[in-house]
Amino acid sequence: MRALFIGGTGTISTAVSKLAIENGWELYLLNRGNRPERVPDGARVIQCDISQEKEAAKLLEDMTFDVVADFIAFVPEQIERDIRLFAGKTAQFIFISSASAYQKPLSHYRITESTPLANPYWEYSRNKIACEERLMHEYRNTGFPITIVRPSHTYDERSVPLAVHGRKGSWQVIHRIMQGKPVIIHGDGSSLWTLTHSSDFAKAFVGIMGNPAAIGEAVHITSDESLSWDAIYDAIGRALGVTVKKVHVASDFLAACNPDLRGSLLGDKAHSVVFDNSKIKRLVPGFTATMRFDQGVRLSIDYLLSHPELQVEDVEFDRFCDKVIAAQSEAFKIFQS
Template sequence: MKALFIGGTGTISSAITQQLAESGCELYLLNRGTRNDNLPAGVKVITADIHDEQKVADLIKDHEFDVVADFIAFVPEHVERDYRLFKGKTKQYIFISSASAYQKPLSDYRITEGTPLSNPYWEYSRNKIACEDYLMKQYRDNGFPITIVRPSHTYSERSIPLGVHGNNGSWQVAKRMLENKPVIIHGDGTTLWTLTHNRDFAKGFIGLMGNIHAIGESVHITSDESVTWNQIYEIIADALGVKLNAVHVPSEFLDACSIYDFRGGLIGDKANTVVFDNSKLKRLVPDFVATTRVDQGIKQTVQFILKHPELQKEDPEFDAWCDRVIEVLDEALKKIKE
């Protein structure tokens, strides 16, 4: 199989790149070359900015691919460009959408690919829906061989999966735990959530590549395991070897007082209970099974980050914001009790 990944070094795509390289796939990555230091042997790089359409067209003019997958397309203009570049040059074009595009609020917590797409809270999700709409039109009208993949919360060894964090990622929350400082959990922490390790996501994704039954289809790829946010934070604390000091804060309050995008990331996504039905994926990829249990995967991630100081990026602004939110809630409670 000859495949081209636009991107190929991010959280979701890096595990796919690794597994394909090990399988002997002829894999090309098209990116700007800023994160290619640890690519597996045999992976070929086409160095370009995908937004420079003419340069990319010149670089791929002598290539045809079995699969093209774009991991960094976020708005309709991106997939419109891809259609111009790859129409007639690939047997399958895979668009990475998002499970956050599913209807919010949900009418049923059990999500299938037939769940309506509608997210009034998050522009990111609405843009992904618009991309899907454009690609499905090209499939229906012009036979463009598309497959739409919807990841949910996918994580790797480089970042601890959380509900509430700042712009510098997850380390500051782990640092607060290590310092026995209170940690904010959105809502009451009892909503169900699904975490998927990128190793497991890669198995499902590779099973869809070159799969004739996946053409014209939309498929989400997630674990079958559901846990509460309270359990997720307890697992993180346990992996760090500390006791969790949790403070539960309503998601609406976090959104209202936040300098961060909690309206989209929480109200439009993580504050909702979601349980995924992966029956469609398993019909298309009969041997798919997610084998990384949440507690095992998070423990591996925490151990990896503790051994790699370069991943421990502090966020004093977020730390101070957490302290202020908790202080305000404590003050309100005292006033009510007076």
């Protein structure tokens, strides 16, 4: 069985690439070759920028695949390109969408694949919805063999999942925790969130590769573990051996102070999510997520602390945290006086 991954070396796809190789897939990765250290042994790299469609078409012209998966398509124009490139060349096309596409705010706390898709807060999610709609149209009208996968918050050893962080990643929050400085958690910290380790995601994803029952279907892949954001930060603190000083700040206020947070908070993390994974378990019998967050985050913390190149200082975000916390503290003082 032959597969082509567009991307294949990211947070989600690296684990999928590795497991596909282990399961005997003949795997090709089409990417720009910027992360050779993440290419698993046995995978063959086709070095190309997929946005250069003519070049990609020439490199792929004599090849056919059992599966093509695009991990880096975000807007409908990229889906149009993929349809042109792979119609008639693959038995299954897997599009990686996003669970953030589900209705916000939710009308019911438990999310299934039939939960409506609507997100007025985040353009990223609306674009993913548009991509899904274009693919479903192509499937219904021409039989283009699509499968849509909706990951939720998925992490690996290179990333510490957080509620609020800056543009430069998670290190500044971790550094604040280690220094004993307060960190911001949106809301009151009690909303539920689902975090999935990439190794668990990979088990389900490889299970739908080449699976005829998955053609024409949309399915999310997540852990069954739902934790409050306070519990998530407490687990991070335990992994660091310190107590996290948590400051709860309203999501609306955070988004008003920093518009970059509007999508990821109001369109995603501010809402409690509990996923019903019955569908993926029907498609992939025996699948279950086995990496608890307290286990996975220890791997992430150990990796971060042992790789100084990932410890990128974010002065702007640090100042933002101090400013927001100080503003809220001053507001408390006004009402206490």
